Amino acid sequence: VSDADLVARARLGDAAAFGELVxxxxxxxxxxxxxxxxxxxxxxxxxxEAFLVAYQRLASFRGEASFKTWLLTIAFHQAINRRRTxxxxxxxxxxIGSDQQMEDIPSAHPASSPEQQAVDDELRRHVAAEIRxxxxxxxxxxxxxxxxxxxxxxxxxxxxxxxxxxxxxxxEARRLVKERLKRRGYVHVG
Amino acid sequence: xxDERAEHEIDAAIDxxxxxxxxxxxxxxxxxxxLARVEAAASPEKTRYFGWTxxxxxxxxxxxxxxxxxxxxxxPAPTVTTPPxxxxxxxxxxxxxxxxxxxxxPEESARTPRTSRTPRTPxxxxxxxxxxxxxxxxxxxxxxxxxxxEAMRSIQLSEMTxxxxxxxxxxxxx
Numbered sequence: 001v002s003d004a005d006l007v008a009r010a011r012l013g014d015a016a017a018f019g020e021l022v023x024x025x026x027x028x029x030x031x032x033x034x035x036x037x038x039x040x041x042x043x044x045x046x047x048x049e050a051f052l053v054a055y056q057r058l059a060s061f062r063g064e065a066s067f068k069t070w071l072l073t074i075a076f077h078q079a080i081n082r083r084r085t086x087x088x089x090x091x092x093x094x095x096i097g098s099d100q101q102m103e104d105i106p107s108a109h110p111a112s113s114p115e116q117q118a119v120d121d122e123l124r125r126h127v128a129a130e131i132r133x134x135x136x137x138x139x140x141x142x143x144x145x146x147x148x149x150x151x152x153x154x155x156x157x158x159x160x161x162x163x164x165x166x167x168x169x170x171x172e173a174r175r176l177v178k179e180r181l182k183r184r185g186y187v188h189v190g
Numbered sequence: 191x192x193d194e195r196a197e198h199e200i201d202a203a204i205d206x207x208x209x210x211x212x213x214x215x216x217x218x219x220x221x222x223x224x225l226a227r228v229e230a231a232a233s234p235e236k237t238r239y240f241g242w243t244x245x246x247x248x249x250x251x252x253x254x255x256x257x258x259x260x261x262x263x264x265x266p267a268p269t270v271t272t273p274p275x276x277x278x279x280x281x282x283x284x285x286x287x288x289x290x291x292x293x294x295x296p297e298e299s300a301r302t303p304r305t306s307r308t309p310r311t312p313x314x315x316x317x318x319x320x321x322x323x324x325x326x327x328x329x330x331x332x333x334x335x336x337x338x339x340e341a342m343r344s345i346q347l348s349e350m351t352x353x354x355x356x357x358x359x360x361x362x363x364x
Binding site: 018022023026038040048052120124128146147148174177181186 | 196197200201203204205206207208209210211212213214215216217220221223224225227228229231
């Protein structure tokens with residue numbers, strides 16, 4: 001069953017059809033929210049809000065873009081709204097929490113030796129810190145591009161920017177992170 | 191300078207960390223929670239449907255109240271009727287103060303555009319205004335007890351007789 005069919009059924013009040021859409025896209029929606037929000041709990045709330053808003057606006061979905069793109073755009077806007085609130089009230093706490101959270105993430109590529117493990121962990125921490133230090137526009141583009149879930153068109157729809165702009169932001173974000181790592185002394189990595 | 195190996199490792203680290211920053215999965219119960227919220231949002235549909243009528247109703251009531259107040263305020267004050275004689279005299283004998291109509295100066299003519307006089311439509315009856323209800327009750331004056339006068343006798347006048355006047359002829363001119 002295609003998304004369009006499920007949308008048509010959901011519009012008629014079929015909650016199960018909408019539930020199927022939630023199942024299909026919840027991972028992509030979560031990662032989009034997570035790209036904007038450092039906190040897992042905030043991302044969860046944004047995902048719920050996004051699906052609820054999407055359900056309420058199903059009548060306005062005209063199928064010009066795919067349902068996934070439309071849903072991701074809603075989700076990212078919800079996440080951005082939440083991020084503004086978080087930044088306003090909990091900036092310090094969120095930063096501290098996100099730093100701790102990064103340290104808790106197990107390495108996807110365990111090093112062969114304890115020494116190499118320590119080097120990798122330090123590099124990861126520094127890379128994460130530099131990514132977080134980027135301006136939101138660059139950081140969002142980089143995180144969404146590296147999430148592996150979205151096409152550049154979908155990222156453009158989420159960020160409301162043309163394709164060329166998204167590509168430039170991703171490239172610029174990488175360049176800045178590398179430059180700052182260099183200043184940290186990562187000239188001779190490995 | 192960055193050597194190629196360092197460049198590659200840094201790129202790989204950025205990719206890996208950026209992916210990790212968005213990793214994770216939403217709660218497995220997300221579907222149930224979303225559907226519960228959808229149900230909860232749909233249940234007060236009637237309330238939302240009729241909810242908009244409340245402010246409209248209040249607005250209509252306010253408009254009605256304003257209209258009634260406005261009509262009561264504009265209602266004509268009790269008019270003073272003038273005796274017909276005075277009115278007739280006023281129209282036939284313009285006095286010097288009000289009746290003398292000077293022709294408008296050119297400036298006045300320019301300020302006040304001339305409008306054709308159209309007969310006014312008669313005013314419809316309106317309910318008594320608030321001011322009218324506050325007016326004191328009308329005075330009641332007892333009729334004066336005046337006895338009717340006796341019938342007047344007609345005055346009898348004797349007929350007048352006028353003697354003829356003899357006029358002598360005028361002397362002829364010579």
